[in-house]
Amino acid sequence: MTAYGYRLAAVLPFLALxxxxxxxxxxxxxxxxxxxxxxxxxxxxxxxxxxxIPPKGAELxxxxxxxxxxxxxxxxxxxxxxxxxxxxxxxxxxxxxxLADGRWRYGGTDEAIYQSxxxxxxxxxxxxxxxxxxxxxxxxxxxxxxxxxPEVVPTxxxxxxxxKSAP
Amino acid sequence: MIRSPATxxxxxxxxxxxxxxxxxxxxxxxxxxxxxxxxPGKTYASLRxxxxxxxxxxxxxxxxxxxxxSTGVLAGHEGQPLVVKNxxxxxxxxxxxxxxxxLTREGYPLRWKYRPDVSPNAIGISCCDVINRGASYAxxxxxxxxxxxxxxxxxxxxxxxxxxTNIGDMxxxxxxxxxxxxxxxxxxxxxxxxxxxxxxxxKGLDLKTGKVVWTARNLGPDSAMLIKPGVFxxxxxxxxxxxxxxxxxxxxxxKIGGAPVWGWISYDPSLDLVYYGVGNPAPxxxxxxxxxxxxxxxxxxxxxxxxxxxxxxxxTPNDNWDYDAANENxxxxxxxxxxxxxxxxxxxxxxxxYTIDRATGEVLQAQPYVDVTWAKRVDLKTGRxxxxxxxxxxxxxxxxxxxCPSLEGAKSPASPAAYSPRTGLFYGxxxxxxxxxAAVPAARVAGTPFIxxxxxxxxxxxxxxxxxxxxxxxTTGKKVWEVKEPYPVWSGALVTGGDVVFHGTLDGxxxxxxxxxxxxxxxxxxxxxIVGNPITYRGPDGKQYVAIYAGIGGDWFLLSGDVRSDDPAxxxxxxxxxxxxxxxTSQGGMIWIFGL
Numbered sequence: 040m041t042a043y044g045y046r047l048a049a050v051l052p053f054l055a056l057x058x059x060x061x062x063x064x065x066x067x068x069x070x071x072x073x074x075x076x077x078x079x080x081x082x083x084x085x086x087x088x089x090x091x092i093p094p095k096g097a098e099l100x101x102x103x104x105x106x107x108x109x110x111x112x113x114x115x116x117x118x119x120x121x122x123x124x125x126x127x128x129x130x131x132x133x134x135x136x137x138l139a140d141g142r143w144r145y146g147g148t149d150e151a152i153y154q155s156x157x158x159x160x161x162x163x164x165x166x167x168x169x170x171x172x173x174x175x176x177x178x179x180x181x182x183x184x185x186x187x188x189p190e191v192v193p194t195x196x197x198x199x200x201x202x203k204s205a206p
Numbered sequence: 207m208i209r210s211p212a213t214x215x216x217x218x219x220x221x222x223x224x225x226x227x228x229x230x231x232x233x234x235x236x237x238x239x240x241x242x243x244x245x246p247g248k249t250y251a252s253l254r255x256x257x258x259x260x261x262x263x264x265x266x267x268x269x270x271x272x273x274x275x276s277t278g279v280l281a282g283h284e285g286q287p288l289v290v291k292n293x294x295x296x297x298x299x300x301x302x303x304x305x306x307x308x309l310t311r312e313g314y315p316l317r318w319k320y321r322p323d324v325s326p327n328a329i330g331i332s333c334c335d336v337i338n339r340g341a342s343y344a345x346x347x348x349x350x351x352x353x354x355x356x357x358x359x360x361x362x363x364x365x366x367x368x369x370x371t372n373i374g375d376m377x378x379x380x381x382x383x384x385x386x387x388x389x390x391x392x393x394x395x396x397x398x399x400x401x402x403x404x405x406x407x408x409k410g411l412d413l414k415t416g417k418v419v420w421t422a423r424n425l426g427p428d429s430a431m432l433i434k435p436g437v438f439x440x441x442x443x444x445x446x447x448x449x450x451x452x453x454x455x456x457x458x459x460x461k462i463g464g465a466p467v468w469g470w471i472s473y474d475p476s477l478d479l480v481y482y483g484v485g486n487p488a489p490x491x492x493x494x495x496x497x498x499x500x501x502x503x504x505x506x507x508x509x510x511x512x513x514x515x516x517x518x519x520x521x522t523p524n525d526n527w528d529y530d531a532a533n534e535n536x537x538x539x540x541x542x543x544x545x546x547x548x549x550x551x552x553x554x555x556x557x558x559x560y561t562i563d564r565a566t567g568e569v570l571q572a573q574p575y576v577d578v579t580w581a582k583r584v585d586l587k588t589g590r591x592x593x594x595x596x597x598x599x600x601x602x603x604x605x606x607x608x609x610c611p612s613l614e615g616a617k618s619p620a621s622p623a624a625y626s627p628r629t630g631l632f633y634g635x636x637x638x639x640x641x642x643x644a645a646v647p648a649a650r651v652a653g654t655p656f657i658x659x660x661x662x663x664x665x666x667x668x669x670x671x672x673x674x675x676x677x678x679x680x681t682t683g684k685k686v687w688e689v690k691e692p693y694p695v696w697s698g699a700l701v702t703g704g705d706v707v708f709h710g711t712l713d714g715x716x717x718x719x720x721x722x723x724x725x726x727x728x729x730x731x732x733x734x735x736i737v738g739n740p741i742t743y744r745g746p747d748g749k750q751y752v753a754i755y756a757g758i759g760g761d762w763f764l765l766s767g768d769v770r771s772d773d774p775a776x777x778x779x780x781x782x783x784x785x786x787x788x789x790x791t792s793q794g795g796m797i798w799i800f801g802l
Contacts, residue, residue, distance in 0.1 A: 118646065124401065124655020125330065133764045134335060136776035144775040163330025170651060189779045195768060197789045 093150065101149035102174075103181045113182025116175055120167065130186055135163065141188035152180045239703065241744025243289045244343040246385040247622060248741070250473040251537035254624035256742045259703035260750035261802060263720045266706050266727035269800045272751070273314055274733075277303070277795040280772055282737050282759015284620055285340030285385060286698070287797065288348070289743035290362060293317060294753065295343070296797055300328060300336035300353045304360055310746045314799075318365030325376070328354035331653060332381050333401035335763040337737075339468075339620075344388035345413055351382040357395050359416060369416030373397070373409055377653050380404050387471035388413060389480050389510040396467020396482065400530060403488040403656035406465030408506075410513050420513035424465035424484045424501055425451040431501075432513045440517050441567040442589035445500075454498040462650050463495065464488030465502045469532030469619035472550065477565055479507045479516055481537070481550055483619065485530035489648035491658035493600040498523040503531045505552060507567065517567035519589065522556050526599040527580055527609055527643065528661075529556035533619035535564075536632065540680070542570060551680060553623050553634055555615030556591075558584060561680055573683035575676070576616040576636050577667045580609055599659070605644040612641035612663045614694065620760055622739060624699035624707065629721050631686055632678040633707045635695035638666040639783075663765075663783045672784060675699070675709045675717075677724060687724030689717070693784055696762060698739030700752070708752060710736025712762060713790035716754055716798065732756040734794035735769075735787075749801055757795040762787075769793055 093099075103109035117123055117130065127133030136144060145155050156176050159166030167176070239257030248254050261269065277283070281299035288295040294307040294314070304320040329336055332353065341350035347359040347368055355374025360367055373395055374380035379402025387394045393411040397404060406424040411417065423430040427449045428438075440446055447453075452460050466485040473480045487495055487502035503522040508515050522529045535550040540561070542549075550564040557578035561571035572584035572591075581591040599606045616637055617623065623634030641661045648658030665672055673691035678684075689709075697710035705721040716736060717729040735758030742752045758769055766787045767780040780788060 119649055121649070121651055121654040121656065124333075124657050127764075128660055132776060132778040134332060135330075136773060137778050140775075140777040142775040142777055144773065159330075162326060163328075163332075165327075165330050165653060193777065195780070195788065197786060 098148070099150040099153050101153070101177055101180050101184070103177050104149070104184070106181060109178050109181040110185045113178035113180070113185075116171075116179055117182055120171065120179075122179070125163075130183060131189075138183050139186040139188065147184075149180060152183055153177065156180070242291070243287070243741040243743050245288075245387065246286060246340050246342060246470060247472070247534060250389070250475065252470055252472040252534050252622065253536055253538070254622060254699060254739070255626055255701050257703040258742050258744060258750045261702065261706055261718070261742075261752070262704040263706055263727055265802060266718045268802050269718060269728050269730070269752070271730060271798055272801045273799040275307070275314070275797045277305070277757075277797065279303070279795045280770070280793040281757070281795070282335045282337040282763055283755035283757030283795045284337040284737050284739075284760050285755070286739040286741045287753050287755075288341055288343050289741065289753075290343045292746045293362070295341060295348050295362070297338050297341050297350050298795065299338050299759070300324065302338055302350070302352045304341070304348060304350065304365075306362075306365060320360050320365050320367070322352050322356075322358060322370075324352040324356070325354040327376055328381050331376055331379050331399070331402060332383070333398065333655070334761050335759045336383075337760045338383050340385040342386050342388045342393075347413070349386045349388060349393050349413075351384060351386055351395060353381050353383055355380055355382050355397070357382070357386055357393060357411060357416065359393075359413075371411060371416040371418065373411070373418065378402070378404055379653055379656070384468050385470065387473070387480070389473040392419065392510045394471055394480060394482075394510065398466045398468040400464040400466040400468075400485040400488055401655050401657050402653070403462035403650045404464060404466060405461055406463070406467060406484065408467055408482060408508070408513065410510060422508060422513040422515065423451070424467070424506065425455070425460040425463050425499070427452045431515055432508070433515045438515050438517070439566070441519065444588060444590065445518065445520065450498075450500045454500040456495060456497065459495045459497075459499075462488060462656065463499060463502065466530070467532065468530075470534035470622055472535045472537050473510065474537055474548070474564060477548070478509060479564065480510045481505060481507050481535040481564065483531040483533050483535065483552075485532045486528045487525050489650075489656050489658040490528055491601050491645035491648055492524055492526045492598075493602060493645070494647065494658070496524070499525065503529050503556075505531060505535060505550070505562070507564070519562060519567045519569065521554050521558070521560065521591075523590065526597075527556070528613035528659075529554065529615070530619060531555065533615075533617070534622040536623060536625050537564060538625055551625070551632060553617045553632070555611070555613070555617070555619065556580065557611045557616040559678065559680070559683070571680070571683065575678060575685070576638065577610045577640070579640070599643045599645045601645045601647050601658070603645070605642050607642045608640060609643055610640035610666050611637065612639040613661055614639060614663070614761060618696060618761070620737065621696050622698040624701040626701040626705070626721055628703065628705060629677075629701075630679070630681075631721070632680060633699040633701050633709075633721070634676065634678070635697075635699075635709075636674045636676040636678075636685070636688065637672060637694045638668040638674060639663050639672055639694060640666045665783070673712070677707070677721070689719060689724055689726065693787055696737040696760065697754070700740040700742060702742055708740040708754070710738070710740065710754055712736070712758060712766075713787065714756065714758075716740075716800070730800070732798050733796045734758050735762065735791040737762060745801070752800045754798050755796070756798060758791050758793060763793070
């Protein structure tokens with residue numbers, strides 16, 4: 040068995056949450072790309088960037104963005120798919136990094152978060168693409184994007200008056 | 207009633223002790239003390255005691271750092287260095303670099319460093335930071351585990367790899383941070399993964415070739431556990447019967463039942479038994495695994511040559527609280543009711559100190575060393591704890607409050623205790639933390655966490671401090687002294703022939719105390735919180751030195767809130783139960799050496 044060969048059968052019962060709406064099958068939702076000659080008004084680089092960045096017209100978009108019900112379903116998946124085992128309850132950081140601080144190692148766009156879950160990332164994030172249908176991943180993206188960064192970012196202060204004498 | 211040998215009961219005036227130490231005592235201790243540190247717990251008995259006696263209560267105030275070195279790694283620096291023939295060997299957390307420092311040259315330059323090819327996939331299946339608990343030296347080789355399920359043997363002189371063996375399956379959630387232990391010609395290793403639902407095991411490798419000679423499961427049917435009829439003799443009735451490692455689980459539950467080995471191993475050559483602790487059952491939610499769940503949260507005694515199980519004792523049947531028993535077992539000989547007994551002493555995560563006949567597995571004592579609420583006592587006739595049913599956990603029970611100690615342990619297995627044959631006392635952490643426990647159903651997806659509980663911590667009834675470091679008298683079941691610490695104590699202990707004891711704190715103090723009184727003699731603030739274990743050795747100049755790692759991490763990477771600064775995309779709120787730890791320390795891996 041490969042390092043991350045998940046047992047899909049074991050997971051399926053936990054994906055019952057609101058998956059009946061997965062009408063688009065297993066393919067990521069795509070935004071409607073710009074067509075026609077308008078592209079010539081902007082530099083080529085803005086459309087086809089190097090380094091794995093998709094052309095503007097082909098970015099993945101979260102079909103459930105800001106949908107409250109999807110946030111709740113995503114929160115359920117975050118626990119049942121064991122995401123919280125690494126990222127902590129509420130995704131505030133555990134052995135894996137915080138996903139609730141408004142900061143992103145690999146980008147916080149719809150597409151970047153989707154890709155992180157689907158393909159995994161270096162430093163330990165497994166690839167869950169084979170373990171969940173596309174719509175379940177979008178539910179997780181929706182939940183993660185709904186998290187409010189804590190107030191301590193970026194300054195945490197313990198300031199108090201200096202003591203009069205050395206310790 | 208247990209009595210220590212008469213020699214341990216020396217109660218003489220301080221001046222006489224000092225003179226004694228300086229004259230006859232020191233000479234005797236030095237004669238049998240080779241001044242090295244060649245295995246994790248110093249000796250087979252894992253006592254973390256060194257006879258070196260140059261540093262004493264009288265001169266400890268003059269201790270000062272003489273050398274530091276950054277390992278270049280930020281994760282939790284657990285474990286301890288080794289010192290063999292004037293070389294210091296240091297294993298870092300992932301990526302598990304092995305450094306060999308030449309102690310005979312100024313500035314202790316490297317003789318060599320060994321950089322193994324270790325898979326970063328291991329990072330994602332480590333429950334609790336990417337720590338390593340150290341190496342063992344044997345037969346001219348430094349033997350240690352890589353996090354990704356491999357054991358390596360490196361030539362101690364040349365730094366060349368002698369062998370490398372795959373022992374663990376990361377696909378099932380197995381990682382290997384524990385320190386291998388060498389008994390006879392076997393390298394004995396185990397796997398972590400109690401939070402990933404592994405099928406836990408212990409393996410014996412051939413020291414010469416690295417070949418896996420035997421694999422013994424810690425749970426499952428007798429054949430898999432290397433239980434042979436007539437050889438396996440558990441002391442208690444409850445532990446007798448066929449295939450208990452499978453029948454004390456729901457059908458097939460043992461196949462994903464955890465039972466990791468992430469702590470320390472001891473060996474008694476005269477009985478030819480190795481002793482090791484087995485960790486928690488998986489998942490945390492006990493309603494998914496009714497039964498005793500043998501042999502999780504247990505101590506097992508095996509033959510090193512072929513792994514045969516000789517006896518076993520389960521401390522926490524159907525563990526509801528993640529009370530792994532992965533901790534060290536200190537092997538000492540005590541006189542009990544007039545009879546000399548070979549015992550092992552075990553400071554369990556569950557809050558009881560157990561004294562067990564190490565030939566038979568009979569529990570002679572089980573006495574709480576912190577506030578304990580999950581059980582009232584341990585019945586020595588049956589070997590079972592008398593559990594408080596209001597503290598039982600489970601998904602149907604909601605949030606169960608006020609469970610003491612917390613699942614971090616009254617003393618964590620990560621921070622091994624020490625024993626001084628001179629004072630007759632044990633030294634180690636005694637933490638004051640309790641928890642609430644809200645279990646939820648957990649689904650196993652191989653290679654991902656399989657936990658099923660939220661468990662917030664708070665200070666226990668003993669006060670607002672979370673940590674403590676104590677001297678413990680097994681004969682009375684009482685603390686002789688205690689140093690209270692604001693944060694949980696996660697360093698191991700070291701005690702010496704100079705009757706001083708060393709420990710580190712989570713906020714970065716390295717302390718030396720009088721082994722008899724607990725008086726802090728000297729302390730120094732190192733660069734990061736301490737979760738490693740102090741060692742001592744005699745340098746090539748004949749002087750005594752003490753070494754310790756700085757580098758907060760392990761569970762405290764997870765639990766301390768924001769103690770990292772290397773990742774702009776990972777900023778965390780302070781930990782609820784110790785909001786200001788981030789004021790006093792942050793990550794950083796350093797080796798510190800102190801001397802007079």
